[in-house]
Amino acid sequence: MEDLHAIIKGCTGNDHKHQKMLYERFYGYALKIVFRYIYHYDKAVDVVNDGFVKLFHNFHKFESRDGAQTEKLLMGWLKRIMVNTAIDELRRRHMLPEIGDLPDHIWQIADNNLAADQKVLYKELIEHVKKLPPSYRAVFNMYVIDGFSHQEIANALGISVGACKSNLSKARAHLKQYLKKDEESTEICNL
Incomplete structure (x- = not known):
């Protein structure tokens, strides 16, 4: 220190x-x-x-x-x-x-405080976030990962707070679909 x-x-x-x-x-x-x-x-x-x-x-x-x-x-x-x-x-x-x-x-x-499996999960999450449309991706990153408020995001991106919340909801829905597909393909591979 x-x-x-x-x-x-x-x-x-x-x-x-x-x-x-x-x-x-x-x-x-x-x-x-x-x-x-x-x-x-x-x-x-x-x-x-x-x-x-x-x-x-x-x-x-x-x-x-x-x-x-x-x-x-x-x-x-x-x-x-x-x-x-x-x-x-x-x-x-x-x-x-x-x-x-x-x-x-x-x-x-990577952060020394993270375990190896957390680093892998983080990398996988980022791979899925990369697939999101740009407006959803920016809002998701700023809100979920970087901890900005909806108002701060709206100001930074020049959108309304409502559009920010909507984009976040849609981003989460897309990510759930991606994760569900990953889970299904993992189950198929394990058969």
């Missing part, structure tokens, strides 16, 4: 060495966040880099606290910046779906 406080202090002072350390420490985390919105690997990397530029440009706004909460606060702030940067990119591209895949080594940079 001491190390993170030194990195944060260095980033606040616009020290490039500490910025590089923060970038390397949270790059995999940021890429997984962005990849839930933008599925082309090269484009996702560009968005992550843009997000880190925004993060470092506004680092003076981050309120560091002593104690164990610092890393969680930083990760939450980084998550919000990455989601907003990805949404901005989707808006520029008129939310066109992209096709691509994250290399397997990115999934190995």
Whole structure:
């Protein structure tokens, strides 16, 4: 934790060495966040880099606290910046779906608190989320995975709260169908 406080202090002072350390420490985390919105690997990397530029440009706004909460606060702030940067990119591209895949080594940079089976389930969930239409996918990611409120999503995407709730409901229905098909195909394979 001491190390993170030194990195944060260095980033606040616009020290490039500490910025590089923060970038390397949270790059995999940021890429997984962005990849839930933008599925082309090269484009996702560009968005992550843009997000880190925004993060470092506004680092003076981050309120560091002593104690164990610092890393969680930083990760939450980084998550919000990455989601907003990805949404901005989707808006520029008129939310066109992209096709691509994250290399397997990115999934190995997973949260140390997750068990191996949770990492596999997460990856499978993301594979199904990728199949959703872009508007459903964005709302699902923002609400279920990233924890935004309906009002925040509506504001970010420029839609009504009702449309947000409707898109979330439809996304969940699609995902249930995908999971049901997976379950049925698993049962057939086990026969």
